[in-house]
Amino acid sequence: MNHSVQHKVKITIQGKIVTATLDNSKTSKDFISLLPLQLILEDYAKTEKISNLPKKLTTEDAPIGSKPLVGDIALYAPWGNLAIFYKDFHYANGLIVFGKIDTGIEIFKVPASMKAIFELLE
Structure with missing residues (x-):
């Protein structure tokens, strides 16, 4: 399997376009299967934007935790929510980074x- 394959995603917020690159993990592919997807991103801890997802994403083959950096797109497995970090954060168990703004x-x-509207870019 080629893990260097990456997927481009377009995120539309208030008429502005943000692009992101997702990795080739099983978590990422599960997220892509939900697209196009409209979510309400809520601010959390003045560090990240979070939103519940319509279904729990797989954590198969994922690390047990991560230390997110600015721009990281992650799944917080214990809550099943999407997180987009706009500040660096400390290591957290259950945090699976699968993309980057x-x-x-x-x-x-x-x-x-x-x-926010998430769409796969071809």
């Missing part, structure tokens, strides 16, 4: 909730 991370750095 390429451009436009600053749009997330506001305290408000926001509607």
Whole structure:
């Protein structure tokens, strides 16, 4: 299996386009299977935007935890939610990073909730 394959995702927020690159993990592929997807991203701990997903993503073959950096897209397995980090955070068990924001991370750095549409770019 080729783990270097990457998937590009377009995230539309308030008419602005943010792009992201997802890895080739099983968690990432499970997320991609949900696209297109509209989510409300809520601010959490002035560090990340989080949203519940319509179903739990697989954690098969995933690390037991991660130390997220700015721009990381992750699954927090204990809650089953998506997290997009706009600040670095400490290591957390159950946090599975499966992508990275390429451009436009600053749009997330506001305290408000926001509607986001996630779509796969061909």
